[in-house]
Amino acid sequence: MQLIKARDYDDMSARAAALIAAQVIFKRDSRLGLATGSTVLGVYKKLAETGFDFSHISTYNLDEYDGLDETDKNSYRHYMNTNFFRRVNIKPGNTHFPDAQKGKEYDTLIELAGGLDLQLLGLGHNGHIGFNEPCGEFIPLTHTVTLDESTRKANSRFFRDMDAVPKTATTMGIRTIMCARKIILCVSGKEKSEILRRVLYGPILPAVPGSVLQLHPDFTVVADADALGD
């Protein structure tokens, strides 16, 4: 594991964006696994500002709420279109999302394309990565999950009210994520410091899904001082 200590949110965003930009320079047709959420918003902003050529990359998002399509402002497709895809020259046909119908076909799609070169992740308050919620086992492939009440509550800030937050989502599985050649985990804020400590230094358990990242051979954490408790 490589730990990059960022000063603050802006510095975390710049450093993670630099790692992704380096990947795209190194391999212009990189296949990138992407996350949504508040933490990685700054990463997309910085990446868009580089003015880089993204026309050869393809993207595979981690997860999507069930029942929300791109016209819904809370869908992850809408988030990606607004915050990244429409700001760069990525080809819309090169962008992919999991869905409940496709299920494991999403893994086959990624595998046939040659696998992910880099996976960007955020960290849930309960240790989830993608929407792999704490449970009794690591679920390997793309699957539909019932979201934890704590996750629905954390994400309700974007919705009209708690009832409007979908109860299920489809997510890449742990194997799908761990098969990426390089993984970057971005973490910001004091409220994530305890879970980050458990993810990085605690026992590797499906009850703390992110802890499995300790086993990845090319795993970089970019965390700000608040998240690191510095």
Ligand code: F6R
């Ligand atoms: C979303 C995703 C989630 C988020 C996590 C953190 O695609 O994969 O695992 O990364 O819930 O969300 P924020 O950054 O909003 O705290």
